[in-house]
Amino acid sequence: MDWSLILLLMLGGLVALLAAGLPVAFAFIAVNLAGAFLILGGEIGLVQMARNSVQSITSFQLTPIPLFILMGEILFQTRVAHRAIDAVDRVVTRIPGRLSIVTVFAGTIFAALSGSTIANTAMLGSTLLPSMLKRGYHPTLAMGPIMASGAIAMLIPPSALAVLVGSLAGISIAGLLVAGILPALLLSAAFVAIIVVSSLLKPDLAPQDTLPPMSAWERWKPFVTHVLPLSGIFVVVIGSLLAGLATPTESAALGCIAAVIAGLGYRSLTVKNLSVAVMETVKLSVMILFIIAASQTFSQILSFSGATNGLISLIKTLDLSTVEILLGMILILLFLGCFVDQVSMLMVTVPVFVPLARAVGIDEMVLGVMYLLTMEIALLTPPFGLLLFVMQGVAPDWIRMRHIYAAVTPFVVVKLLVLVLVLMFPALGTWLPAQLGR
DSSP states (O other): OOHHHHHHHHHHHHHHHHHTTOOHHHHHHHHHHHHHHHHTTTHHHHHHHHHHHHHHHTOGGGTHHHHHHHHHHHHHHTTHHHHHHHHHHHHOOSSTTHHHHHHHHHHHHHHHHHOOHHHHHHHHHHHHHHHHHHTTOOHHHHHHHHHHHHGGGGTSSSOHHHHHHHHHHTOOHHHHHHHTHHHHHHHHHHHHHHHHHHHHHOGGGSOOOOOOOOOHHHHHHHHHHHTHHHHHHHIIIIIHHHTTSSOHHHHHHHHHHHHHHHHHHTTOOOHHHHHHHHHHHHHHHHHHHHHHHHHHHHHHHHHHTTHHHHHHHHHHHTTOOHHHHHHHHHHHHHHHHTTSOHHHHHHHHHHHHHHHHHHHTOOHHHHHHHHHHHHHHHTTOTTTOHHHHHHHHHSOTTOOHHHHHHHHHHHHHHHHHHHHHHHHOTHHHHHHHHHTTO
């Protein structure tokens, strides 16, 4: 069977099953069963599929995923992070669009503690959105920063998805975890700039929002007691990783211990919320591991059938430059992001994109940062961006999806511009890992 037909049938079958509403993991398993039987050699192919599944999920390098998820869930369920938001609110004063900027700062801080875009957005939305709307903020300037800064958790370590990208693509996990720091800080700065400019150009978007008079200590005390201690968690996780004192798995475990200590220190950790955090971690981890197990066979079938090498050879004959190939990958990912979730995007594209990138000499760290940025953007792109629905879930009933689309559009444009900057200046993604020898 011709490789192009195999590629068309595999991807077409996968798309058809996903469109029919089958969960991602089961859609991949169904396609793999057919492909393994027909292409890998009948019963032998099915046995190989079982072996692949076991080998893929018993890889030790995947261990940081559930640990990072657990760390974020502990901080979320104990409401430790909510206190940090109130503390940041007191510190930011006398600036146009004050609460929107508080959202960006708080979202960036919590992203460095949780690694979960959903938890980040849900917490910011439930905590800050009602207050912003009550004070007269326009829904655009209220919801946009929440979704935009919530998605930053995709880039800032500890990002469970960065671990997944590194594992599936064969990229240094430690390097990829720190590679997203500079682009993430650049995004946060750009968000603040667009909020300030929008508030100055259109004062009706954000009211004059000032805090009641208070002493300097009254303003900074909550920051000292509720934010600085939490920054210790980030120092423990990233500091141990950057200093070479711990592997990604060990730093994730240290982060969990630090999160438990923080919950105990603030007297908010109970058996009930700890058990909820563990159960939520199990649910997310099992879903991810199911999909990882299915991806191994999917990649092997494409490789064994010659589809991967055939596609690479075809692209080489087009005589495209490295930049043109990278742009093509980005466009495909952005298109997929409008319709499928981030893990599905990885599963469909990694078996093709990674061999292609290596064949044409694309730096693996640039490829990894490109994946993270495009998947972050995909969280916010209509019609099925995941964070759009998270926002709808926490917003008042009178907020419609068109309001949410309008709110997120300027921030999506900013993210696209930062993505272009990373492509033009790859050092934004590669400099920090290179300094650390990753």
